[in-house]
Amino acid sequence: MADPTTTVMLAGVGGQGTILAADVLAKTARAAGFDVKLSEVHGMAQRGGSVDTVVRFGDRVHAPITDHGHADHLVAFEVTEAARQLPFLKPGGRLLVNSRVIDPMPVLIGDLPRTDGVEEALVEEGVVFIDAEELACEAGSPRSANIVLLGALSTGLPFPRGVWAGVIERRVPPATVEANLRAFDLGRRACGEEGECLL
Amino acid sequence: MTSELLSGNESVARGAWEAGARVGVGYPGTPSTQALEVFARMDDVYAEWAPNEKVALEVAAGVSMGGARSLVTMKHVGVNVAADPLLTLAYTGVGGGLVVFVADDPGMHSSQNEQDSRNWGPFARIPVLEPSDSAEALAFTRAAFELSERFDTPVLVRATTRISHSKGVVELDGERVVPESGDYVKDACKWVMMPAMARARRLAVDARVAALSSFAEECVFNRAELRDPSVGIVTSGVCYEYVREALPDASVFKVGLSFPLPAEALARFADSVERLAVVEEAEEYLLGGLLRLGLAVDRIDLPGTGELSPALIARALGAEAAPVRDRVEGLPPRPPLMCPGCPHRGAYHALRKAKAIVTGDIGCYTLGALAPLASMDSCVCMGAGVGMAHGMRLAGVGDDRPVVAVIGDSTFAHSGLPALANLAYNGSDATVCILDNRITAMTGHQENPVSGCTLQGRPTVEMDLEGVCRAMGVKRVRTLDPHAIDDAIAAVREEVAAKELSVIIFRAPCALLIREKEQPYAVDEDTCTACGVCISIGCPAISRLEDGRARIDITLCVGCADCVKVCRFSAIDLTGPACDIGGV
Numbered sequence: 001m002a003d004p005t006t007t008v009m010l011a012g013v014g015g016q017g018t019i020l021a022a023d024v025l026a027k028t029a030r031a032a033g034f035d036v037k038l039s040e041v042h043g044m045a046q047r048g049g050s051v052d053t054v055v056r057f058g059d060r061v062h063a064p065i066t067d068h069g070h071a072d073h074l075v076a077f078e079v080t081e082a083a084r085q086l087p088f089l090k091p092g093g094r095l096l097v098n099s100r101v102i103d104p105m106p107v108l109i110g111d112l113p114r115t116d117g118v119e120e121a122l123v124e125e126g127v128v129f130i131d132a133e134e135l136a137c138e139a140g141s142p143r144s145a146n147i148v149l150l151g152a153l154s155t156g157l158p159f160p161r162g163v164w165a166g167v168i169e170r171r172v173p174p175a176t177v178e179a180n181l182r183a184f185d186l187g188r189r190a191c192g193e194e195g196e197c198l199l
Numbered sequence: 200m201t202s203e204l205l206s207g208n209e210s211v212a213r214g215a216w217e218a219g220a221r222v223g224v225g226y227p228g229t230p231s232t233q234a235l236e237v238f239a240r241m242d243d244v245y246a247e248w249a250p251n252e253k254v255a256l257e258v259a260a261g262v263s264m265g266g267a268r269s270l271v272t273m274k275h276v277g278v279n280v281a282a283d284p285l286l287t288l289a290y291t292g293v294g295g296g297l298v299v300f301v302a303d304d305p306g307m308h309s310s311q312n313e314q315d316s317r318n319w320g321p322f323a324r325i326p327v328l329e330p331s332d333s334a335e336a337l338a339f340t341r342a343a344f345e346l347s348e349r350f351d352t353p354v355l356v357r358a359t360t361r362i363s364h365s366k367g368v369v370e371l372d373g374e375r376v377v378p379e380s381g382d383y384v385k386d387a388c389k390w391v392m393m394p395a396m397a398r399a400r401r402l403a404v405d406a407r408v409a410a411l412s413s414f415a416e417e418c419v420f421n422r423a424e425l426r427d428p429s430v431g432i433v434t435s436g437v438c439y440e441y442v443r444e445a446l447p448d449a450s451v452f453k454v455g456l457s458f459p460l461p462a463e464a465l466a467r468f469a470d471s472v473e474r475l476a477v478v479e480e481a482e483e484y485l486l487g488g489l490l491r492l493g494l495a496v497d498r499i500d501l502p503g504t505g506e507l508s509p510a511l512i513a514r515a516l517g518a519e520a521a522p523v524r525d526r527v528e529g530l531p532p533r534p535p536l537m538c539p540g541c542p543h544r545g546a547y548h549a550l551r552k553a554k555a556i557v558t559g560d561i562g563c564y565t566l567g568a569l570a571p572l573a574s575m576d577s578c579v580c581m582g583a584g585v586g587m588a589h590g591m592r593l594a595g596v597g598d599d600r601p602v603v604a605v606i607g608d609s610t611f612a613h614s615g616l617p618a619l620a621n622l623a624y625n626g627s628d629a630t631v632c633i634l635d636n637r638i639t640a641m642t643g644h645q646e647n648p649v650s651g652c653t654l655q656g657r658p659t660v661e662m663d664l665e666g667v668c669r670a671m672g673v674k675r676v677r678t679l680d681p682h683a684i685d686d687a688i689a690a691v692r693e694e695v696a697a698k699e700l701s702v703i704i705f706r707a708p709c710a711l712l713i714r715e716k717e718q719p720y721a722v723d724e725d726t727c728t729a730c731g732v733c734i735s736i737g738c739p740a741i742s743r744l745e746d747g748r749a750r751i752d753i754t755l756c757v758g759c760a761d762c763v764k765v766c767r768f769s770a771i772d773l774t775g776p777a778c779d780i781g782g783v
Contacts, residue, residue, distance in 0.1 A: 013533065026366060030204055037332075038204070039365040041308045042229055042643065047566065048739055049535035062444035064332075064365035064437070067510035069521035083527035091522055103742060104533035109571045109734050110743040112531045121527050 005058030007066045008153065011085040012077030013102050014048045017146035020171070021075075022053035024150060027167045029057035032159040039064035048105075052085055075153050077132070077146065078102050083118045086125065096152050096191070097122060098145065099129040128152070128191060135186040141179035147172070151187020161188070205369045207362035210333040211300050212237035213369070214340025215270040218296065219377035221245060222262045224255045226613065227642040228274030229309035230363040231302035235272040236645070239654045243375070248645055248654045251581070251613040252277035256284045256299065263297040263353075264390060266380030268344050275303040275316050276580060280614070282319075285353065287392050289323045290400040292351035292407075295380055296344035300356045302363045305480045306506040309641075311561065311580065313504060315481035316357045320458025324404050326411055327355045327458040328420065331439040333367040339420065339455065341373065348378075350407050350414075357457070359480065361437040361506065412459045420455025423468045430516065431472025433465065433485055438478050438507055445513035460488045469494045476516065480507050537566050539740045540710035540757035543634055545681035546605070547574045548736055548765060549691040550632070555603040556596065558587035560615070562607035563641045563709075564634050571737045575605065582606070582614025588629040589622050597629075601695030604631045609639035609647040612662060622700050623672035630694045630701045633664060634681070636709040644711065668702045675701035682707055684764040710757060717758025719774050722749045726770035733762040733771065 008025060012018040019040050026038040034057040041051065054066050068087040073094045076082030082097040089095055106112040122129075130152050132145035139148070147168065154164055165181055172180045205213065211234045215223065223238040223246035225231070239246035249255035252273040262269040273281065278301050285299070301319075304310040320327035328343055330336040336358065343354040388396050415421060427448045434442050435454040442451055452468045454460065469475045469489075476499050477486045483503075489496050499515045501507060514520055537543055547567045550557055551574045559565055559575035560583060568575035577587055588604035591597060606615045611633050622629060639645040646652045651661040668676045675697055679686050687705065694701040719740075722733075729747030740755035741762060751762070753774055763771045 014535065023366075026204055030202075030368065035368060036204060037365055037367045039361055041360065042232075042364055047535035047538065047563065047641070048533075050533045061367075062440040063509050064361055064367070064440070065506075065508060067508045067521070069523040070510070080530060080533070084530050084533075087524050087526055089524060091524075104531050105536050105737065105739065106531045106534075106570065108739065108742040109737070110731075110747070111570060115527070115529045115531065118527060118530075125524070 005056050005061050006157070007071045008055045008073040008075065009052060009066065009071040009085060009088050010055070010075050010077070011050070011052045011081040013081060014051050016051075016077045017143065018051050018053050018077055021146040021150050022055050024147070024167050024171050025055045025153070027171065028159050028164050029055065031163050031167060034058060035061045037061045037064040050081055050084060073153060073156060075149050077149060079118055079122070080104070080115070082122055082127070083115070086122070089125070094156050095122065095125055095127045096149065097127050097129055098132040098149060100133055130187065130190050132187070135190065136183050139179050139183035139186055141176050141183065144176065144180045144183035147180045147183040148187035151184035152191040154184070155188055155191045201372070202368050202370045204366045205333045205337070206233065206364060206366045207330065207333050207336040207358050208233040208302070208364070209237045210336035210369055211340045211356065211358070212241065213371070214337040215298065215344070216241045216244065217337070217373040217375050218268060218341045218344035219375060220268040220270045220296075220298070220344065221377065222259065222267060222269040223272065224249050224258045224269065225272030226250070226252045226255055226277055227639050227645040228277050229642055230304055230360045231272050231274045231277075231300065232642045232645065234300050234363070235270075235654070238270060243377075246654050248647060250648055252281040253284060256281040256288070259297055260284060260288055263293045263295045265294065265383055267295040268378065269295065269297055271297070271299045273299070273301055274310065275301055275314050276310065276312065277301070278316055278319060280581070285319070286323045288353050289325050290392055290397055290404055291390050292403070293347055293353060296347035297353045298340060298343040298347060298356060299353055300340065300358070302358045302360070303481060304360050306360070308360055311578065313481060315484055316355065317457045317484045318482065319355055324408050325352050325355060325458070326350065326456060327357055329357050329435045329455060329457045330362060331436055331453070332362070333365070334369045335455070336362060337369055337373075342420070350411055352407055357436070359437055365437070408459055412462065415456050415459050415461035416463050418456045418461065421461045421464060422453045422455070423464065423471075424451045424453065425471060426450045428472050430474045430476060431468055432476050432478050433468070433489060434478040435485060436480070438480055441507055441509045441512050442478050445509040445518070446516060454485060457484070460492070462492050465489065465492060466494065478507065478512055534569050535566060536569065536739055537563065537737065538710045539738055539755050540713070540759035542636055542681045542705065542707035542710065543567060544572070544736050544738065544761055545684045545687050546632060546634055546705045547572045548684060549681075549687035550574050550603055550605070552688045553601055553603075553691045553695055555601045555691070555695065556591065558584040558591060558602065558604045560584040560606040560610050562610055564605060564607055567605070571735050581610050582618050585615050585618035585631055586621060588631065589625070589627040592627060592629055602629050603691070603695065604629060606631065606633055608633060608635040608637065608649045608664070611664070612648040616667070619668065619673070619702070620671050627700050628698055630691075630703065633702060633704045635664060635704055635706040638709050638712060640709045640711070644709070664704050673700050673702050675699060676704070678704040678706055680707050681705040682759060682761060684761060710759070713757070719751065719753040719756035719758050720760065720763060720771050721751050721753065721774040723770050723772060724748060726768055728768055728770070730767070732765050732767065736761060736765055738762060
């Protein structure tokens with residue numbers, strides 16, 4: 001079954017800005033002329049739990065969700081969540097991961113150990129790590145790490161930079177537009193056109 | 200023609216607005232909440248949060264009786280609360296169009312059960328529309344108002360999480376048309392459901408279902424898509440999109456009007472395919488309908504709980520599974536948790552000190568059931584905890600450990616009020632804690648009767664919780680700040696020891712309502728004894744180092760100082776200015 005759509009999964013922890021990032025991605029795909037669907041989950045999961053959001057675009061998109069082995073891009077805002085959602089990534093798919101670890105409550109309270117070897121497992125899958133928090137600070141807005149990751153993702157998607165920039169300008173708080181555009185470009189620079197990490 | 204990316208909830212709001220709905224009323228509940236929030240921001244509408252779904256539907260019934268169109272919104276379990284008026288409004292019918300939007304939650308992302316709201320169709324004998332994406336959510340909601348008035352009935356528009364919270368492209372070419380509402384004319388035979396009148400209306404209900412059944416055959420929302428005749432799939436809602444994705448060549452009967460089903464059209468479809476199958480989430484609603492029509496259905500192996508997906512459907516119909524990577528084993532789960540600075544933490548700490556058995560309720564404070572607080576013993580439905588505390592006492596529990604009900608401010612207004620009246624009336628000696636954080640927090644900060652503000656931002660009265668408890672006959676009512684942890688511990692001790700009903704109102708605003716963070720705290724490594732008390736309050740900013748001592752993540756700490764107050768060794772103190780790296 002040939003799949004004519006492109007599927008991006010954004011995975012993170014409630015509060016990290018995955019939902020805003022997914023919204024910017026979906027609107028950019030739409031502005032670039034594609035049919036788009038996006039699915040997210042609100043409510044209890046947002047209170048510091050695992051949050052995954054899916055954006056799909058193509059000529060005609062049916063399902064708003066995706067399955068294991070079907071995502072073309074997995075962008076994880078946190079290392080453990082990258083590992084958790086890894087089965088969604090299709091063989092040969094692109095794996096971009098913010099090199100930040102946020103321990104979940106069972107680890108914080110010492111009930112469960114941190115899992116060893118997560119980074120190594122991701123390296124085996126061809127991960128590109130991006131220090132999105134550091135680049136966000138460099139851009140001038142610590143909360144723009146989500147836009148840094150979109151910048152990194154953008155090098156593997158068929159939308160012109162100007163279309164992205166137009167959507168970001170409309171979607172983020174006016175006072176943070178410049179910092180977010182810098183964050184986007186720093187993310188782009190961190191990943192070359194072939195998706196290779198330059199830092 | 201302009202198009203926009205809209206969620207299903209936003210599209211429902213737009214559909215109701217285009218249809219000329221003048222009033223929107225509901226109670227928040229994931230995944231339905233944004234439908235009313237978005238409607239409330241539209242031009243020329245009035246919208247309000249009701250204390251519960253029953254009241255919401257009754258307000259809408261009045262709007263309808265008064266001749267205007269209204270939208271009612273709720274999540275699936277809300278329909279249980281609104282079922283009493285709903286099943287009789289099916290008899291009265293409507294004046295102005297009355298549309299109930301309900302969002303189900305298969306897979307229970309944010310719910311306590313997984314009930315299938317399509318079943319209200321045959322139960323109440325009212326039509327049910329099931330959109331498959333955002334564009335249909337708009338079109339079906341708009342049409343639902345026409346159907347409501349044409350067939351003199353409330354209409355249910357049923358979504359699921361993947362409709363409500365998915366976004367898709369919607370064409371926004373429809374204009375708002377508000378129908379004229381005529382003068383109110385008294386009609387007791389229609390609106391006064393005493394037995395004599397109700398018996399007559401009961402026959403009118405049957406006549407309406409018959410008329411709707413004929414309409415179903417021609418309704419454009421039901422559609423046979425004939426492709427490869429070797430398999431024909433009957434499906435509805437988001438599952439239609441999954442089927443199209445998984446099996447693009449299969450013939451499909453897309454059900455848009457789920458009650459009543461189009462018997463003849465379905466039979467024709469069954470005749471035109473070699474093998475008939477059903478794909479649906481939650482309950483076997485369509486399957487039951489097809490079997491009752493006497494159609495031969497090939498049962499396929501799909502899970503009876505949780506959400507479906509294109510791959511699940513493809514595999515159930517014989518496709519090979521795509522290659523999938525191995526899971527990374529041993530990953531710690533990431534349960535949702537109370538935010539740093541959450542006022543509920545202090546209340547639970549005090550309840551745990553009192554070794555209380557806690558009958559809980561629905562809201563952010565339900566997270567108190569999870570480790571490390573692990574301080575809640577039950578959670579059933581909105582308002583249940585108060586009655587259950589009384590019941591536990593009647594069962595003889597609580598002589599050695601106190602029984603305490605915990606309920607939030609919005610939940611108390613929703614259905615805690617009659618439960619507390621029962622405890623007072625029948626002389627219960629339980630203790631009820633109202634965790635009043637001034638907002639309906641879990642669903643994303645909706646106003647409620649204690650907030651002092653309405654859905655459309657109008658200032659209003661704040662319910663006097665102390666006064667209402669006293670007026671019901673509760674003599675022991677006290678209010679305190681849960682961040683004053685020693686006071687909270689003492690208050691819980693005193694009230695559970697009292698041999699009569701008592702109410703403790705823990706009042707402090709939701710941490711997310713406080714924009715300005717206080718200075719963060721840090722642990723003095725030399726003083727920390729690794730006792731673990733600060734860990735036990737379950738703050739995401741506090742973690743345990745390998746040697747057992749505590750560490751505070753200053754990017755997460757909001758400076759609430761709850762940990763400072765529980766530390767017996769004064770090992771936690773203020774830091775210098777916070778690092779400029781923001782938290783999550």
